[in-house]
Amino acid sequence: MRIISKEDFADFVEALIKDKSLNVIGVKSKGDKFAFGSLESVTELRLDYDVTILPPKKYFFPQRETLVTYDLAKGFAAKSPIEAKPMVIIGVHPYDIVALLHMDEIFRETKSDPYYFEKRQASIIIGINIQKMSKWCFAPAMGCAVIDYGYELMLTDLGNRYAINIGSQKGEQLLEKYAKNVKQALARDVQLVGQKKREVMDMAQQKFDFSPEIIPELLSKSYEKSGFWEKHAEKCLACGSCVLVCPTCYCFDVKDQADLSLEYGERIRTWDGCLLEDFAKIASGENFRPTRPTRYRHRYFKKGKYLFDRFGFISCVGCGRCSSNCLPDIANPVKLFNAMYHELRNRGEQVAPAAVPEVEIQTEGNIDYVPKLATIVRKVVMTAKETLFEIKLDDGTDLNHKPGQFVELSVFGVGEAPISISSSPTKKGTFELCVRKVGSVTTRLHALNVGDKVGIRGPFGNGFDAEQLKGKDLLFIAGGLGIAPLRSLFNYVLDNRKDYGRVILLYGCKEPREMLFGEELLALTKRDDVEFKPTVDWCPENELWEGNIGVITTLIPQVNFNPETTYAIVCGPPIMYKFVITDLKSRKMPDNHIILSLERRMKCGVGKCGHCQINQIYVCKDGPVFNYSKIKGVPEAL
Amino acid sequence: MKPKVAFFDFAGCEGDQLQIANLEEELLTLLGQVEVVSFREVMKEHSDNYDIAFVEGSCTRLQDEDRLKQIRKNAKIVVAIGSCATIGGINSLKNYQDLDEVRKTVYGDKAYLFDTYAARPIDAIIPVDAYVHGCPIDREEFLSVIKSLLLGKKPDIPNYPVCVECKKNENVCAFERGQFCVGPVTRAGCNSCCVNEGTICWGCRGLVDNPNENSQKEVLIKYGLTVDEAIDKFKLYFGWQERKR
Ligand SMILES: Cc1cc2nc3c(=O)[nH]c(=O)nc-3n(C[C@H](O)[C@H](O)[C@H](O)COP(=O)(O)OP(=O)(O)OC[C@H]3O[C@@H](n4cnc5c(N)ncnc54)[C@H](O)[C@@H]3O)c2cc1C
Numbered sequence: 001m002r003i004i005s006k007e008d009f010a011d012f013v014e015a016l017i018k019d020k021s022l023n024v025i026g027v028k029s030k031g032d033k034f035a036f037g038s039l040e041s042v043t044e045l046r047l048d049y050d051v052t053i054l055p056p057k058k059y060f061f062p063q064r065e066t067l068v069t070y071d072l073a074k075g076f077a078a079k080s081p082i083e084a085k086p087m088v089i090i091g092v093h094p095y096d097i098v099a100l101l102h103m104d105e106i107f108r109e110t111k112s113d114p115y116y117f118e119k120r121q122a123s124i125i126i127g128i129n130i131q132k133m134s135k136w137c138f139a140p141a142m143g144c145a146v147i148d149y150g151y152e153l154m155l156t157d158l159g160n161r162y163a164i165n166i167g168s169q170k171g172e173q174l175l176e177k178y179a180k181n182v183k184q185a186l187a188r189d190v191q192l193v194g195q196k197k198r199e200v201m202d203m204a205q206q207k208f209d210f211s212p213e214i215i216p217e218l219l220s221k222s223y224e225k226s227g228f229w230e231k232h233a234e235k236c237l238a239c240g241s242c243v244l245v246c247p248t249c250y251c252f253d254v255k256d257q258a259d260l261s262l263e264y265g266e267r268i269r270t271w272d273g274c275l276l277e278d279f280a281k282i283a284s285g286e287n288f289r290p291t292r293p294t295r296y297r298h299r300y301f302k303k304g305k306y307l308f309d310r311f312g313f314i315s316c317v318g319c320g321r322c323s324s325n326c327l328p329d330i331a332n333p334v335k336l337f338n339a340m341y342h343e344l345r346n347r348g349e350q351v352a353p354a355a356v357p358e359v360e361i362q363t364e365g366n367i368d369y370v371p372k373l374a375t376i377v378r379k380v381v382m383t384a385k386e387t388l389f390e391i392k393l394d395d396g397t398d399l400n401h402k403p404g405q406f407v408e409l410s411v412f413g414v415g416e417a418p419i420s421i422s423s424s425p426t427k428k429g430t431f432e433l434c435v436r437k438v439g440s441v442t443t444r445l446h447a448l449n450v451g452d453k454v455g456i457r458g459p460f461g462n463g464f465d466a467e468q469l470k471g472k473d474l475l476f477i478a479g480g481l482g483i484a485p486l487r488s489l490f491n492y493v494l495d496n497r498k499d500y501g502r503v504i505l506l507y508g509c510k511e512p513r514e515m516l517f518g519e520e521l522l523a524l525t526k527r528d529d530v531e532f533k534p535t536v537d538w539c540p541e542n543e544l545w546e547g548n549i550g551v552i553t554t555l556i557p558q559v560n561f562n563p564e565t566t567y568a569i570v571c572g573p574p575i576m577y578k579f580v581i582t583d584l585k586s587r588k589m590p591d592n593h594i595i596l597s598l599e600r601r602m603k604c605g606v607g608k609c610g611h612c613q614i615n616q617i618y619v620c621k622d623g624p625v626f627n628y629s630k631i632k633g634v635p636e637a638l
Numbered sequence: 639m640k641p642k643v644a645f646f647d648f649a650g651c652e653g654d655q656l657q658i659a660n661l662e663e664e665l666l667t668l669l670g671q672v673e674v675v676s677f678r679e680v681m682k683e684h685s686d687n688y689d690i691a692f693v694e695g696s697c698t699r700l701q702d703e704d705r706l707k708q709i710r711k712n713a714k715i716v717v718a719i720g721s722c723a724t725i726g727g728i729n730s731l732k733n734y735q736d737l738d739e740v741r742k743t744v745y746g747d748k749a750y751l752f753d754t755y756a757a758r759p760i761d762a763i764i765p766v767d768a769y770v771h772g773c774p775i776d777r778e779e780f781l782s783v784i785k786s787l788l789l790g791k792k793p794d795i796p797n798y799p800v801c802v803e804c805k806k807n808e809n810v811c812a813f814e815r816g817q818f819c820v821g822p823v824t825r826a827g828c829n830s831c832c833v834n835e836g837t838i839c840w841g842c843r844g845l846v847d848n849p850n851e852n853s854q855k856e857v858l859i860k861y862g863l864t865v866d867e868a869i870d871k872f873k874l875y876f877g878w879q880e881r882k883r
């Protein structure tokens with residue numbers, strides 16, 4: 001530990017500010033509140049603050065950030081590198097430092113987010129022990145009020161001097177280079193710092209009536225609790241304030257912005273939040289968290305349970321920003337968890353601390369947000385709404401996908417949309433996408449022609465396990481556009497026909513004219529190694545239809561299969577799953593023989609933006625293909 | 639071929655057309671992409687041959703309806719610009735008064751000659767394809783809507799409240815400054831410009847799709863407004879939308 005007088009500390013900060021190769025940031029006042037901002041003089045620095053309006057995460061994951069630029073003539077490019085000026089952030093409270101460490105884990109899982117880490121690695125964090133605590137803060141209870149890691153330097157105010165804990169070599173070097181008269185701390189000062197830290201632990205006005213380790217278990221017992229979430233969320237304005245100010249929230253939206261010439265533009269990401277109404281809504285109008293209570297509940301679960309299961313920490317550092325920014329005062333985690341605790345206790349339920357899961361975070365390489373250029377080489381209009389696009393990557397490579405995976409398809413200036421690859425990987429050189437015109441990207445895509453350029457990222461998702469299915473009988477059940485992802489596996493199986501047992505395809509659409517891949521499917525009827533049964537919900541009187549009439553489930557009784565050897569592979573509109581699964585189960589099909597491909601709103605495709613989440617599952621990364629036995633207990637799944 | 643564009647005004651102050659006329663340099667670039675065939679603010683000519691119609695002002699008389707329907711017939715895309723056209727705007731304040739009274743204050747003893755009814759947004763009469771909200775509209779947003787239309791994409795009009803932008807801008811909340819704000823129920827898209835300037839959101843962009851009005855009124859009262867004052871906060875811009883809900 002070192003000691004520096006306040007005068008010498010002021011000189012240290014001024015020396016940092018003078019060095020134009022650094023971007024020096026500190027806590028400043030803003031009205032009656034505080035905010036991190038660029039320092040022009042040390043006199044602006046307010047280390048006696050209680051809490052800042054926004055946490056310092058805005059420097060690493062800004063409110064708005066360019067991911068990619070594009071130029072119609074040239075294609076996509078990563079945004080030009082920012083002046084990666086090293087940033088020195090002065091006055092970060094311990095809870096905000098812990099939050100940054102949480103963000104590091106989140107942005108590094110599976111694949112690292114280069115935009116986040118480029119800034120994070122160029123930063124120097126100078127923390128300060130809390131002097132005033134906001135009345136909403138409960139960082140002590142979360143173990144985030146005092147820390148001895150995660151910083152370069154940590155200051156403690158000792159009246160006329162600061163004690164400095166050195167957390168890294170970078171910190172040590174910074175002092176050496178810019179500070180004068182830094183002394184070794186005496187035992188007395190070391191003691192004083194210890195005392196100050198103990199005082200911090202007693203400052204909180206917000207207190208849990210239990211030990212926070214039980215939060216994950218409390219939540220586990222409260223998901224379906226009748227009326228609880230409705231009651232607490234009744235006043236929710238769906239304003240998103242509670243998540244936008246949170247130092248550990250990381251959800252984002254991605255959009256394209258063209259300039260006036262419409263030839264250049266950029267793709268930006270901006271903060272988003274799960275409390276907002278359209279967060280989980282997809283183009284067809286389905287909203288997977290349609291009500292305020294379901295969205296309100298999701299936030300608590302995400303913080304206290306889902307991320308705990310995934311990373312081993314409760315993703316709340318107790319800063320209290322959510323509580324203080326919620327106008328109807330319903331976002332205070334302490335209040336909510338206390339209410340939950342007492343309600344369970346009154347019902348005589350015991351809640352034990354959750355065992356911290358053994359987690360090892362896998363990460364490999366960087367996320368590539370820059371799409372590869374690709375060309376439409378064939379366009380086949382299939383129905384009024386669906387068109388098949390055959391696409392070739394301009395760099396001449398194969399996509400190398402697994403059946404059931406998807407790509408993020410970009411149309412310049414309009415945006416990105418996740419689309420299943422509907423051709424088999426056995427088809428080389430090009431791949432096919434079957435796209436329904438529903439919203440902006442898809443409508444614009446439909447207007448493109450052979451020779452036009454699109455962007456492709458991926459393949460993403462897990463895809464079907466074609467190996468594991470070898471030797472099995474396969475029962476494909478597709479509803480409407482659900483045929484698109486199934487076709488990749490179906491064609492793969494046909495190309496490796498001898499590796500598989502029986503192959504049955506049940507396919508339903510609303511009316512004959514909506515049938516996709518009509519000719520291709522018709523050809524199946526001539527094969528004796530495939531059983532194909534189509535159905536339509538109804539057939540207009542003047543049209544010809546020889547197949548079944550009725551919803552897809554009316555086909556299931558028409559096929560005989562051995563549930564022991566058969567695997568069902570199901571994809572269709574959200575409402576279809578429940579019915580199909582019930583029917584399959586009544587035919588004694590074991591749960592783990594049912595394989596589903598699910599759809600959710602997606603923005604990143606790589607497990608970062610939060611949009612595709614079904615409870616603790618990321619559809620983009622953990623799916624879109626799921627074994628029913630694994631998700632039947634996941635309440636938001638079906 | 640460049641899309642042909644026309645501007646029309648109904649009951650409103652024409653503030654929005656002024657915003658557009660003021661775009662100057664950007665307008666010139668924009669003119670490279672579109673052909674303006676009718677724009678009373680800056681030109682004399684008029685033509686009924688247009689693809690995109692921008693309509694300003696609210697519908698306040700039965701006679702307006704025919705004109706609107708004709709515009710709808712002529713145009714491929716109808717865009718409502720400014721609060722009066724998108725949500726009824728300030729004009730709907732008068733919906734709270736007795737309409738006969740309004741007519742008398744406005745037209746004196748000739749009132750019987752003028753037929754007026756509750757002010758309403760133009761989508762109460764005809765289908766509208768896109769909205770440029772605001773009172774007055776934000777020029778950037780107007781350009782962004784045009785760009786979207788030219789690109790064939792849905793303009794990006796948020797369905798979340800002003801608080802979202804306000805938080806991103808790290809403003810001190812009006813309520814913490816002792817003021818009263820309807821940002822939590824008002825559709826964002828203005829980048830919370832009024833709060834950024836140190837004032838409050840009055841609600842000029844109208845309500846979000848599913849506002850929690852009761853809770854918002856409770857908040858206003860909790861922070862010190864009387865019930866009537868809280869209701870007045872909602873009258874300024876939400877008149878038509880509230881009536882419809
Ligand atoms: C794994 C997966 C596979 C898919 N495969 C296909 C396919 O093969 N063919 C096909 O036609 N459609 C497919 N979809 C649906 C398709 O992604 C949406 O229809 C599309 O994103 C709509 O975009 P839009 O811009 O036209 O609509 P808009 O309403 O303008 O949507 C704007 C943005 O919202 C998001 N979004 C909206 N709807 C969805 C959605 N259903 N899923 C994910 N994000 C959405 C996207 O980011 C989109 O860019 C798939 C979706 C998922 C998740």
Ligand code: SF4
Pocket residue numbers: 235236237238239240241242243275296325326327328329330331
């Ligand atoms: S909980 Fe509070 S802050 Fe969060 S969205 Fe609802 S009203 Fe807004």
Ligand code: SF4
Pocket residue numbers: 242245246247248249303315316317318319320321322323333
């Ligand atoms: S949930 Fe609330 S208290 Fe916890 S870290 Fe986020 S803003 Fe702070």
Ligand code: SF4
Pocket residue numbers: 243246248249250251272273274275298299300302303610
């Ligand atoms: S899903 Fe989680 S990280 Fe995303 S906004 Fe909600 S609480 Fe925050």
Ligand code: SF4
Pocket residue numbers: 800801802804805809810811812813819820821822830833838839
């Ligand atoms: S000032 Fe208004 S818009 Fe901003 S956060 Fe407060 S209530 Fe919301």
Ligand code: SF4
Pocket residue numbers: 772773800824825828829830831832833838839840841842843844
């Ligand atoms: S802050 Fe409110 S009043 Fe101001 S422009 Fe935005 S919506 Fe209109």
Ligand code: FES
Pocket residue numbers: 601602603604605606607608609610611612613618619620621
């Ligand atoms: S987390 Fe972004 S799409 Fe899944």
